[in-house]
Amino acid sequence: MGRKRRGHPDIEDVLTRPWCYYCERDFEDLKLLISHQKAKHFKCDRCGRRLNTAGGLSVHMNQVHKEALTLVENALPNRQNLDVEIFGMEGIPQDALDQHRNRIIQNFYQAQEDRRLATGNPLPGQAMKRKKITYETEDEILKRLAEFRATRKNAPAGGAMEGVVSTNPQPTNYPQNPPFQQSQTNFNQPGFPGQPAFGYSADSLPARPSSGTPTAANLPQRPGQPGAAGGGDDIDQLIRMAEAGIKPGKKDEDDATAEKKAKKDKDKKGRMVYDDTDTSPEERMAALRRYAFSLGA
Numbered sequence: 001m002g003r004k005r006r007g008h009p010d011i012e013d014v015l016t017r018p019w020c021y022y023c024e025r026d027f028e029d030l031k032l033l034i035s036h037q038k039a040k041h042f043k044c045d046r047c048g049r050r051l052n053t054a055g056g057l058s059v060h061m062n063q064v065h066k067e068a069l070t071l072v073e074n075a076l077p078n079r080q081n082l083d084v085e086i087f088g089m090e091g092i093p094q095d096a097l098d099q100h101r102n103r104i105i106q107n108f109y110q111a112q113e114d115r116r117l118a119t120g121n122p123l124p125g126q127a128m129k130r131k132k133i134t135y136e137t138e139d140e141i142l143k144r145l146a147e148f149r150a151t152r153k154n155a156p157a158g159g160a161m162e163g164v165v166s167t168n169p170q171p172t173n174y175p176q177n178p179p180f181q182q183s184q185t186n187f188n189q190p191g192f193p194g195q196p197a198f199g200y201s202a203d204s205l206p207a208r209p210s211s212g213t214p215t216a217a218n219l220p221q222r223p224g225q226p227g228a229a230g231g232g233d234d235i236d237q238l239i240r241m242a243e244a245g246i247k248p249g250k251k252d253e254d255d256a257t258a259e260k261k262a263k264k265d266k267d268k269k270g271r272m273v274y275d276d277t278d279t280s281p282e283e284r285m286a287a288l289r290r291y292a293f294s295l296g297a
Contacts, residue, residue, distance in 0.1 A: 011108050020036060037087075040074045046067075047065075054069070
């Protein structure tokens with residue numbers, strides 16, 4: 001089982017990948033590189049035959065097609081020379097190896113920096129800088145508590161303490177409600193000694209408005225027979241009939257229908273049983289005197 005590919009390989013994995021000398025393209029393994037060179041750089045454009053090296057292609061063109069190969073097809077401008085014999089990764093000059101290595105390293109770290117700026121994530125191997133957590137000692141906490149109590153004690157009455165935000169500020173563009181005038185009336189009843197607890201007397205309270213709830217005298221009279229004792233019962237009966245789906249004009253018909261239905265259900269429940277297994281009902285009926293046949297008649 002091969003090694004699992006990672007989304008962002010490290011620099012060692014990138015440098016060990018095989019690459020093509022003619023076009024600077026890298027591949028997963030050496031077999032893919034050789035297949036690429038035979039298909040792109042060492043292929044005869046006359047018959048389509050694929051050779052292993054540029055020298056082999058040159059010999060094939062000279063002997064078979066009587067033509068001279070002057071350069072390597074699909075190669076970079078400075079890599080088209082036939083003097084260098086390349087097969088896979090073999091035969092690559094040292095200066096080309098160094099240039100490829102420097103280019104790979106530069107592109108790798110540039111891509112990492114671009115990705116870091118785009119995502120905000122740190123580079124591989126670098127931990128994110130965490131904010132240092134500070135802890136207060138017991139003496140520092142007691143010192144801050146003493147300062148807070150001193151500030152609260154020296155704060156002016158009715159004013160907010162410095163550094164403390166009021167949770168219920170008064171709006172500046174609205175006048176404040178006037179305070180209640182304290183009454184001098186004393187209540188002699190139990191539970192109200194001295195002055196009132198709320199600062200005003202019962203005489204100064206406004207009268208409670210009417211709730212508007214209708215009384216029995218103000219309610220409209222129920223429809224039906226006015227003044228009759230059974231008027232309410234008739235209306236209740238009509239309401240129950242309406243809920244049951246019975247129309248008032250068809251009460252007798254509904255009663256008759258209900259009676260027939262009850263009788264039919266009762267008849268369905270009855271069952272006749274004939275327990276004589278020797279004589280049929282027809283034979284027993286023929287034996288009756290009323291059905292007897294007489295020759296004299």
